[in-house]
Amino acid sequence: MELRAQTTAQALGWELLARDGEARAGLLRTRRGVIETPVFMPVGTLGSVKGVRFEELEAADTDARIILGNTYHLWLRPGPETVRALGGLHRFIGWERALLTDSGGFQVFSLSDLRRVNEEGVEFRSHLDGRLCFLSPEVSMEVQAALGSDIVMAFDECPPGEAGREQARASMELTARWARRSRGRFDELQAAGADAGRAGENGLSGRQAIFGIVQGAAHLDLRRESLARTVEVGFDGYAIGGLSVGEEKAVMYAVVEEIAPPMPPDRPRYLMGVGTPEDLVECVARGVDMFDCVLPTRNGRNGQAFTSRGRLNIKNARWAADPRPLDEACACAVCRRHSRAYLRHLYMAGEMLGGVLLSHHNLASFLDTMRRVRQAIRSGEFTRFRREFLEGISSGVE
Ligand SMILES: [Zn+2]
Numbered sequence: 001m002e003l004r005a006q007t008t009a010q011a012l013g014w015e016l017l018a019r020d021g022e023a024r025a026g027l028l029r030t031r032r033g034v035i036e037t038p039v040f041m042p043v044g045t046l047g048s049v050k051g052v053r054f055e056e057l058e059a060a061d062t063d064a065r066i067i068l069g070n071t072y073h074l075w076l077r078p079g080p081e082t083v084r085a086l087g088g089l090h091r092f093i094g095w096e097r098a099l100l101t102d103s104g105g106f107q108v109f110s111l112s113d114l115r116r117v118n119e120e121g122v123e124f125r126s127h128l129d130g131r132l133c134f135l136s137p138e139v140s141m142e143v144q145a146a147l148g149s150d151i152v153m154a155f156d157e158c159p160p161g162e163a164g165r166e167q168a169r170a171s172m173e174l175t176a177r178w179a180r181r182s183r184g185r186f187d188e189l190q191a192a193g194a195d196a197g198r199a200g201e202n203g204l205s206g207r208q209a210i211f212g213i214v215q216g217a218a219h220l221d222l223r224r225e226s227l228a229r230t231v232e233v234g235f236d237g238y239a240i241g242g243l244s245v246g247e248e249k250a251v252m253y254a255v256v257e258e259i260a261p262p263m264p265p266d267r268p269r270y271l272m273g274v275g276t277p278e279d280l281v282e283c284v285a286r287g288v289d290m291f292d293c294v295l296p297t298r299n300g301r302n303g304q305a306f307t308s309r310g311r312l313n314i315k316n317a318r319w320a321a322d323p324r325p326l327d328e329a330c331a332c333a334v335c336r337r338h339s340r341a342y343l344r345h346l347y348m349a350g351e352m353l354g355g356v357l358l359s360h361h362n363l364a365s366f367l368d369t370m371r372r373v374r375q376a377i378r379s380g381e382f383t384r385f386r387r388e389f390l391e392g393i394s395s396g397v398e
Contacts, residue, residue: 012151012209012236013202014268014289020382022261022287025374028268030150031199031206032090032098035065037268037289038377040280040370041100042296042363045070046077047093050297051352051359054095061332062364066098066150068292071143072107076126076133080146088148088196099197100292101149103140103182103213106241106273109158117157119174137181145189148197149208153239154182156213161247168217175215176229183233186210209236211270217242218251220258227259238263239270240288244279253282260287277306277369278393281386284373296366300359303347306366308389312340312397314358319344332364 013029014037028035042049042057044067049057057064069089074080086092089099108115108122116123121136140155155178159171189195190207200206212235216222230238240259243252256271260283263269270290271283280291296306305312307327312319314326325335326343334343334357346354369389376385 009203009205010236011205011207012268013204014237014266016265018378018380020377020380021285023284023373023377023382024287024289025377026268026289028289029202029204030066030098030209031201031204032096032150033065034202035098036374038280038284038370038373039066039290040064040366041066041068041290041292042366043068043070043292043294044093044095045294046073047089049363051301051356052297052363054093056333056360057095057363058097059333062360062367064097064363064367066100067095069093069099069101069147069149070104070107071101071140071147071153072104072111072135074101074147075104075135075143076128080143084146084148084196088146090148090197098151099147099149100151101144101147101153102272103153103155104135104143105140105156106158108135117174119177121155122157137178138185141182141185141189142194145186145194145208146196148195150197150199151237152186152208152210154179154186154210154212154235156215156241158215158242158245159217161217161242161245161251163217165219165222168215168219168222172216172222172226175213176226176233179212179230179233179235183210183212183235211235211237211239211268213239213241213272214259215242216255218247218255220255223255223259224262227262231264235267237268237270237290239272241272243271244274244293249279252279253286256283256286256288263287277366278390280366280369281373281389284377285382285386296362297359300362301355303354303358305343305358306362307397308365308392309395309397310393314340314344314347314354316344326358326361327365330361330365330368332361332368334358334361334364 137155144152156175212230308329319340322340
Protein backbone atom coordinates (compact mmCIF):
# COMPACT_ATOMS: atom_id res chain seq x y z
CA MET A 1 0.00 0.00 0.00
CA GLU A 2 1.38 3.34 -1.06
CA LEU A 3 1.61 5.99 1.61
CA ARG A 4 0.85 9.48 0.53
CA ALA A 5 1.24 12.57 2.64
CA GLN A 6 -2.06 14.44 2.86
CA THR A 7 -0.64 17.93 2.67
CA THR A 8 -3.67 19.48 1.02
CA ALA A 9 -7.35 18.78 1.43
CA GLN A 10 -8.98 16.84 -1.37
CA ALA A 11 -11.69 18.21 -3.63
CA LEU A 12 -13.75 15.05 -3.23
CA GLY A 13 -13.72 11.91 -1.11
CA TRP A 14 -15.16 8.44 -1.43
CA GLU A 15 -15.19 5.79 1.25
CA LEU A 16 -16.34 2.21 1.15
CA LEU A 17 -19.07 1.21 3.59
CA ALA A 18 -19.82 -2.31 2.41
CA ARG A 19 -19.13 -4.72 -0.42
CA ASP A 20 -21.10 -7.63 -1.78
CA GLY A 21 -19.20 -9.31 -4.60
CA GLU A 22 -18.09 -6.42 -6.84
CA ALA A 23 -21.05 -4.27 -5.72
CA ARG A 24 -19.98 -1.40 -3.47
CA ALA A 25 -21.91 0.79 -1.07
CA GLY A 26 -20.08 3.97 -0.16
CA LEU A 27 -20.17 7.63 0.75
CA LEU A 28 -19.23 10.26 -1.80
CA ARG A 29 -18.20 13.46 -0.06
CA THR A 30 -18.58 16.53 -2.22
CA ARG A 31 -18.27 20.20 -1.39
CA ARG A 32 -22.08 20.29 -1.57
CA GLY A 33 -23.13 17.37 0.53
CA VAL A 34 -22.46 13.74 1.24
CA ILE A 35 -24.03 11.35 -1.24
CA GLU A 36 -24.67 7.68 -0.63
CA THR A 37 -23.55 5.47 -3.50
CA PRO A 38 -24.50 3.72 -5.71
CA VAL A 39 -26.33 6.83 -6.87
CA PHE A 40 -28.50 7.78 -9.84
CA MET A 41 -28.10 11.36 -11.06
CA PRO A 42 -31.10 12.94 -12.86
CA VAL A 43 -30.09 14.82 -16.00
CA GLY A 44 -30.73 18.57 -16.11
CA THR A 45 -29.59 19.15 -19.67
CA LEU A 46 -30.25 22.89 -20.00
CA GLY A 47 -30.22 23.62 -16.28
CA SER A 48 -33.60 21.94 -15.85
CA VAL A 49 -34.54 18.35 -15.13
CA LYS A 50 -37.28 18.40 -17.72
CA GLY A 51 -40.73 18.70 -16.21
CA VAL A 52 -39.62 18.34 -12.57
CA ARG A 53 -39.38 21.24 -10.13
CA PHE A 54 -36.38 21.47 -7.83
CA GLU A 55 -38.64 21.19 -4.77
CA GLU A 56 -39.78 17.84 -6.10
CA LEU A 57 -36.20 16.68 -6.71
CA GLU A 58 -35.51 17.49 -3.05
CA ALA A 59 -38.72 15.94 -1.68
CA ALA A 60 -38.45 12.75 0.37
CA ASP A 61 -39.91 10.46 -2.33
CA THR A 62 -37.22 11.53 -4.81
CA ASP A 63 -34.38 13.10 -2.79
CA ALA A 64 -31.87 13.55 -5.62
CA ARG A 65 -28.53 14.53 -4.06
CA ILE A 66 -26.75 15.34 -7.30
CA ILE A 67 -27.93 16.26 -10.79
CA LEU A 68 -26.22 16.82 -14.13
CA GLY A 69 -25.86 19.86 -16.33
CA ASN A 70 -24.75 19.65 -19.96
CA THR A 71 -21.76 21.81 -20.84
CA TYR A 72 -22.48 21.81 -24.57
CA HIS A 73 -26.04 23.10 -24.16
CA LEU A 74 -25.26 25.66 -21.46
CA TRP A 75 -22.22 26.88 -23.38
CA LEU A 76 -24.31 27.62 -26.48
CA ARG A 77 -27.21 29.01 -24.45
CA PRO A 78 -27.28 31.08 -22.25
CA GLY A 79 -23.46 31.04 -22.35
CA PRO A 80 -20.89 30.56 -19.59
CA GLU A 81 -20.30 34.24 -18.94
CA THR A 82 -24.00 34.82 -18.32
CA VAL A 83 -24.04 31.93 -15.86
CA ARG A 84 -20.86 33.17 -14.19
CA ALA A 85 -22.26 36.69 -13.87
CA LEU A 86 -25.31 35.21 -12.15
CA GLY A 87 -23.14 33.43 -9.58
CA GLY A 88 -22.55 30.07 -11.26
CA LEU A 89 -24.92 27.29 -12.24
CA HIS A 90 -26.11 26.46 -8.69
CA ARG A 91 -27.32 30.01 -8.10
CA PHE A 92 -28.55 30.49 -11.65
CA ILE A 93 -30.87 27.50 -11.49
CA GLY A 94 -31.63 27.60 -7.75
CA TRP A 95 -30.09 24.29 -6.67
CA GLU A 96 -27.69 24.14 -3.75
CA ARG A 97 -27.07 20.40 -3.81
CA ALA A 98 -24.26 18.88 -5.87
CA LEU A 99 -23.93 19.31 -9.64
CA LEU A 100 -21.88 17.37 -12.16
CA THR A 101 -21.27 18.76 -15.65
CA ASP A 102 -20.27 16.65 -18.61
CA SER A 103 -17.52 17.88 -20.92
CA GLY A 104 -19.66 18.68 -23.95
CA GLY A 105 -17.85 16.05 -25.99
CA PHE A 106 -20.72 13.59 -26.22
CA GLN A 107 -23.19 16.25 -27.45
CA VAL A 108 -20.76 17.57 -30.04
CA PHE A 109 -20.41 14.06 -31.38
CA SER A 110 -24.12 13.25 -31.25
CA LEU A 111 -25.92 16.53 -32.07
CA SER A 112 -23.87 18.78 -34.26
CA ASP A 113 -23.16 18.76 -37.98
CA LEU A 114 -19.94 19.21 -39.88
CA ARG A 115 -17.58 18.07 -37.18
CA ARG A 116 -13.90 18.33 -37.82
CA VAL A 117 -11.79 16.65 -35.19
CA ASN A 118 -8.08 17.37 -35.00
CA GLU A 119 -5.44 17.27 -32.32
CA GLU A 120 -6.45 20.67 -31.04
CA GLY A 121 -10.17 19.99 -30.59
CA VAL A 122 -13.46 19.79 -32.48
CA GLU A 123 -14.88 22.31 -34.91
CA PHE A 124 -18.60 22.01 -35.48
CA ARG A 125 -21.75 23.90 -36.32
CA SER A 126 -24.16 24.69 -33.51
CA HIS A 127 -27.39 22.67 -33.74
CA LEU A 128 -29.22 25.89 -32.79
CA ASP A 129 -28.16 28.40 -35.42
CA GLY A 130 -25.46 26.82 -37.56
CA ARG A 131 -22.78 29.05 -36.04
CA LEU A 132 -19.23 27.69 -36.30
CA CYS A 133 -17.94 26.70 -32.85
CA PHE A 134 -14.75 25.19 -31.48
CA LEU A 135 -14.52 22.98 -28.42
CA SER A 136 -11.27 21.72 -26.94
CA PRO A 137 -10.13 20.35 -23.59
CA GLU A 138 -9.15 23.88 -22.56
CA VAL A 139 -12.44 25.46 -23.62
CA SER A 140 -14.43 22.71 -21.91
CA MET A 141 -12.53 23.27 -18.64
CA GLU A 142 -13.07 27.04 -18.91
CA VAL A 143 -16.80 26.61 -19.48
CA GLN A 144 -17.12 24.12 -16.62
CA ALA A 145 -15.23 26.50 -14.31
CA ALA A 146 -17.66 29.29 -15.23
CA LEU A 147 -20.57 26.96 -14.52
CA GLY A 148 -18.94 26.10 -11.18
CA SER A 149 -20.15 22.49 -11.05
CA ASP A 150 -18.87 20.36 -8.19
CA ILE A 151 -17.66 17.59 -10.49
CA VAL A 152 -16.11 18.40 -13.87
CA MET A 153 -15.61 15.83 -16.61
CA ALA A 154 -12.44 15.68 -18.72
CA PHE A 155 -12.97 16.35 -22.43
CA ASP A 156 -13.01 13.12 -24.42
CA GLU A 157 -13.78 11.89 -27.90
CA CYS A 158 -16.66 9.48 -28.05
CA PRO A 159 -16.34 7.12 -31.05
CA PRO A 160 -19.40 5.27 -32.36
CA GLY A 161 -20.24 2.03 -30.53
CA GLU A 162 -19.40 -0.08 -33.57
CA ALA A 163 -16.03 1.66 -34.12
CA GLY A 164 -13.46 -0.64 -35.68
CA ARG A 165 -10.14 -1.27 -34.02
CA GLU A 166 -8.14 1.43 -35.85
CA GLN A 167 -10.72 4.12 -35.26
CA ALA A 168 -11.21 3.10 -31.64
CA ARG A 169 -7.46 3.11 -30.98
CA ALA A 170 -6.92 6.54 -32.55
CA SER A 171 -9.86 7.91 -30.59
CA MET A 172 -8.69 6.35 -27.31
CA GLU A 173 -5.21 7.80 -27.78
CA LEU A 174 -6.63 11.23 -28.56
CA THR A 175 -8.78 10.97 -25.44
CA ALA A 176 -5.66 10.12 -23.39
CA ARG A 177 -3.85 13.22 -24.70
CA TRP A 178 -6.96 15.33 -24.11
CA ALA A 179 -7.18 13.95 -20.54
CA ARG A 180 -3.73 15.35 -19.80
CA ARG A 181 -4.62 18.72 -21.34
CA SER A 182 -7.94 18.76 -19.45
CA ARG A 183 -6.14 18.08 -16.17
CA GLY A 184 -3.53 20.78 -16.89
CA ARG A 185 -6.00 23.52 -17.77
CA PHE A 186 -8.31 22.46 -14.93
CA ASP A 187 -5.48 22.86 -12.39
CA GLU A 188 -4.56 26.29 -13.79
CA LEU A 189 -8.17 27.43 -13.52
CA GLN A 190 -8.49 26.17 -9.94
CA ALA A 191 -5.26 27.94 -8.98
CA ALA A 192 -6.51 31.12 -10.64
CA GLY A 193 -9.82 31.00 -8.74
CA ALA A 194 -11.89 30.75 -11.93
CA ASP A 195 -14.36 28.28 -10.40
CA ALA A 196 -17.71 30.06 -9.96
CA GLY A 197 -19.10 27.47 -7.55
CA ARG A 198 -16.56 27.39 -4.74
CA ALA A 199 -17.96 26.06 -1.48
CA GLY A 200 -16.33 24.75 1.67
CA GLU A 201 -17.91 21.69 3.23
CA ASN A 202 -16.96 18.33 4.73
CA GLY A 203 -13.32 19.27 5.31
CA LEU A 204 -12.71 19.38 1.58
CA SER A 205 -10.63 21.91 -0.33
CA GLY A 206 -13.72 23.70 -1.67
CA ARG A 207 -12.40 23.35 -5.22
CA GLN A 208 -14.01 21.57 -8.14
CA ALA A 209 -13.27 17.86 -8.57
CA ILE A 210 -12.46 16.34 -11.96
CA PHE A 211 -13.13 12.85 -13.35
CA GLY A 212 -11.23 11.17 -16.19
CA ILE A 213 -13.03 9.09 -18.83
CA VAL A 214 -12.11 5.65 -20.14
CA GLN A 215 -12.83 5.09 -23.85
CA GLY A 216 -11.99 2.34 -26.35
CA ALA A 217 -15.40 1.31 -27.73
CA ALA A 218 -16.02 -2.46 -27.45
CA HIS A 219 -12.32 -3.42 -27.53
CA LEU A 220 -11.37 -4.70 -24.09
CA ASP A 221 -7.61 -4.35 -24.56
CA LEU A 222 -8.05 -0.72 -25.67
CA ARG A 223 -10.32 -0.14 -22.69
CA ARG A 224 -7.66 -1.54 -20.33
CA GLU A 225 -4.99 0.65 -21.90
CA SER A 226 -7.29 3.66 -21.70
CA LEU A 227 -7.88 2.99 -18.00
CA ALA A 228 -4.13 2.74 -17.31
CA ARG A 229 -3.42 5.99 -19.17
CA THR A 230 -6.27 7.83 -17.47
CA VAL A 231 -5.18 6.68 -14.01
CA GLU A 232 -1.64 7.76 -14.86
CA VAL A 233 -2.86 11.34 -15.35
CA GLY A 234 -4.64 11.12 -12.01
CA PHE A 235 -8.24 12.16 -11.31
CA ASP A 236 -10.64 12.45 -8.38
CA GLY A 237 -12.90 9.81 -9.93
CA TYR A 238 -13.06 7.64 -13.04
CA ALA A 239 -15.80 7.24 -15.63
CA ILE A 240 -16.57 4.73 -18.34
CA GLY A 241 -17.70 6.62 -21.43
CA GLY A 242 -18.83 5.63 -24.89
CA LEU A 243 -21.36 3.02 -23.81
CA SER A 244 -25.11 2.91 -24.36
CA VAL A 245 -24.49 4.34 -27.83
CA GLY A 246 -26.18 1.55 -29.77
CA GLU A 247 -23.95 -1.43 -28.95
CA GLU A 248 -25.38 -4.77 -27.82
CA LYS A 249 -26.20 -4.96 -24.13
CA ALA A 250 -23.80 -7.90 -23.68
CA VAL A 251 -20.99 -5.68 -25.00
CA MET A 252 -21.78 -2.98 -22.48
CA TYR A 253 -21.83 -5.45 -19.60
CA ALA A 254 -18.57 -7.03 -20.80
CA VAL A 255 -16.79 -3.66 -20.92
CA VAL A 256 -18.06 -2.68 -17.47
CA GLU A 257 -17.12 -6.07 -16.03
CA GLU A 258 -13.61 -5.70 -17.45
CA ILE A 259 -13.01 -2.07 -16.50
CA ALA A 260 -14.88 -1.19 -13.29
CA PRO A 261 -13.28 -3.73 -10.89
CA PRO A 262 -9.65 -2.69 -11.63
CA MET A 263 -10.41 1.03 -11.25
CA PRO A 264 -8.69 2.66 -8.23
CA PRO A 265 -10.59 1.24 -5.23
CA ASP A 266 -10.68 4.49 -3.26
CA ARG A 267 -12.20 6.56 -6.08
CA PRO A 268 -15.82 6.73 -7.33
CA ARG A 269 -16.67 4.93 -10.58
CA TYR A 270 -19.16 6.51 -12.92
CA LEU A 271 -20.87 4.82 -15.89
CA MET A 272 -21.95 7.64 -18.20
CA GLY A 273 -25.37 7.78 -19.83
CA VAL A 274 -26.63 4.43 -18.45
CA GLY A 275 -29.34 3.30 -18.28
CA THR A 276 -32.50 1.27 -17.71
CA PRO A 277 -33.34 0.01 -14.19
CA GLU A 278 -31.95 -3.43 -15.10
CA ASP A 279 -28.74 -1.81 -16.41
CA LEU A 280 -28.30 0.04 -13.12
CA VAL A 281 -28.62 -3.12 -11.04
CA GLU A 282 -26.46 -5.18 -13.43
CA CYS A 283 -23.71 -2.56 -13.50
CA VAL A 284 -23.76 -2.05 -9.72
CA ALA A 285 -23.13 -5.81 -9.60
CA ARG A 286 -20.05 -5.14 -11.76
CA GLY A 287 -18.66 -2.42 -9.50
CA VAL A 288 -20.16 0.90 -10.66
CA ASP A 289 -21.07 3.64 -8.13
CA MET A 290 -22.62 6.45 -10.20
CA PHE A 291 -25.08 6.63 -13.10
CA ASP A 292 -26.98 9.22 -15.12
CA CYS A 293 -29.58 8.84 -17.84
CA VAL A 294 -32.33 10.82 -19.53
CA LEU A 295 -34.65 7.79 -19.68
CA PRO A 296 -36.86 8.58 -16.63
CA THR A 297 -37.81 12.04 -17.89
CA ARG A 298 -37.65 11.42 -21.65
CA ASN A 299 -39.78 8.28 -21.47
CA GLY A 300 -42.08 9.96 -18.94
CA ARG A 301 -42.81 12.75 -21.42
CA ASN A 302 -43.54 10.09 -24.03
CA GLY A 303 -46.07 8.29 -21.85
CA GLN A 304 -43.94 5.44 -20.54
CA ALA A 305 -43.68 4.57 -16.85
CA PHE A 306 -41.01 2.32 -15.31
CA THR A 307 -42.57 0.06 -12.69
CA SER A 308 -41.45 -2.80 -10.47
CA ARG A 309 -43.12 -5.13 -13.01
CA GLY A 310 -41.61 -3.58 -16.11
CA ARG A 311 -42.68 -0.74 -18.37
CA LEU A 312 -46.21 0.58 -18.61
CA ASN A 313 -47.44 2.50 -21.64
CA ILE A 314 -50.02 4.98 -20.37
CA LYS A 315 -51.52 5.39 -23.87
CA ASN A 316 -52.83 1.81 -23.74
CA ALA A 317 -56.66 1.73 -23.73
CA ARG A 318 -56.65 -0.99 -21.06
CA TRP A 319 -55.89 1.67 -18.41
CA ALA A 320 -58.83 3.91 -19.39
CA ALA A 321 -60.92 2.95 -16.34
CA ASP A 322 -58.18 1.54 -14.10
CA PRO A 323 -58.29 3.05 -10.61
CA ARG A 324 -54.90 1.62 -9.55
CA PRO A 325 -51.70 3.65 -9.33
CA LEU A 326 -48.94 3.28 -11.96
CA ASP A 327 -47.08 0.92 -9.63
CA GLU A 328 -48.71 -0.57 -6.57
CA ALA A 329 -45.26 -1.09 -5.06
CA CYS A 330 -44.30 2.59 -5.46
CA ALA A 331 -44.74 5.13 -2.66
CA CYS A 332 -44.06 8.25 -4.75
CA ALA A 333 -46.31 11.29 -4.57
CA VAL A 334 -47.89 10.43 -7.94
CA CYS A 335 -48.66 6.81 -7.05
CA ARG A 336 -50.09 7.85 -3.68
CA ARG A 337 -52.51 10.24 -5.32
CA HIS A 338 -53.38 9.44 -8.93
CA SER A 339 -54.84 6.54 -10.91
CA ARG A 340 -53.71 5.09 -14.21
CA ALA A 341 -57.07 6.21 -15.61
CA TYR A 342 -56.40 9.85 -14.70
CA LEU A 343 -52.80 9.79 -15.96
CA ARG A 344 -53.98 8.25 -19.23
CA HIS A 345 -56.68 10.90 -19.54
CA LEU A 346 -54.09 13.67 -19.06
CA TYR A 347 -51.80 12.10 -21.64
CA MET A 348 -54.56 11.58 -24.23
CA ALA A 349 -55.84 15.14 -23.72
CA GLY A 350 -52.34 16.54 -24.27
CA GLU A 351 -52.22 18.05 -20.78
CA MET A 352 -48.63 18.85 -19.85
CA LEU A 353 -49.28 17.59 -16.32
CA GLY A 354 -49.37 14.07 -17.75
CA GLY A 355 -45.69 14.16 -18.73
CA VAL A 356 -44.81 15.99 -15.52
CA LEU A 357 -46.40 13.32 -13.31
CA LEU A 358 -44.93 10.40 -15.26
CA SER A 359 -41.47 11.99 -15.14
CA HIS A 360 -41.81 12.44 -11.39
CA HIS A 361 -42.84 8.84 -10.85
CA ASN A 362 -40.02 7.56 -13.07
CA LEU A 363 -37.36 9.57 -11.27
CA ALA A 364 -38.72 8.57 -7.87
CA SER A 365 -38.74 4.95 -9.02
CA PHE A 366 -35.10 5.07 -10.25
CA LEU A 367 -33.92 6.76 -7.04
CA ASP A 368 -35.87 4.33 -4.88
CA THR A 369 -34.32 1.42 -6.75
CA MET A 370 -30.89 2.81 -5.89
CA ARG A 371 -31.92 3.21 -2.24
CA ARG A 372 -32.89 -0.44 -2.16
CA VAL A 373 -29.67 -1.41 -3.95
CA ARG A 374 -27.64 0.39 -1.26
CA GLN A 375 -29.58 -1.27 1.54
CA ALA A 376 -29.17 -4.68 -0.06
CA ILE A 377 -25.39 -4.25 -0.39
CA ARG A 378 -25.07 -3.02 3.17
CA SER A 379 -27.06 -5.95 4.53
CA GLY A 380 -25.20 -8.48 2.37
CA GLU A 381 -28.34 -9.37 0.42
CA PHE A 382 -27.54 -7.88 -2.95
CA THR A 383 -27.49 -11.19 -4.81
CA ARG A 384 -31.03 -12.00 -3.70
CA PHE A 385 -32.18 -8.42 -4.34
CA ARG A 386 -30.75 -8.52 -7.85
CA ARG A 387 -32.49 -11.79 -8.70
CA GLU A 388 -35.86 -10.68 -7.31
CA PHE A 389 -35.64 -7.24 -8.90
CA LEU A 390 -34.91 -8.67 -12.35
CA GLU A 391 -37.65 -11.26 -11.97
CA GLY A 392 -40.06 -8.49 -11.00
CA ILE A 393 -39.41 -6.21 -13.93
CA SER A 394 -39.61 -9.07 -16.40
CA SER A 395 -42.92 -10.34 -14.98
CA GLY A 396 -45.00 -7.81 -16.90
CA VAL A 397 -47.50 -5.14 -15.80
CA GLU A 398 -50.97 -6.46 -15.10
ZN1 LIG B 1 -44.73 6.15 -8.32
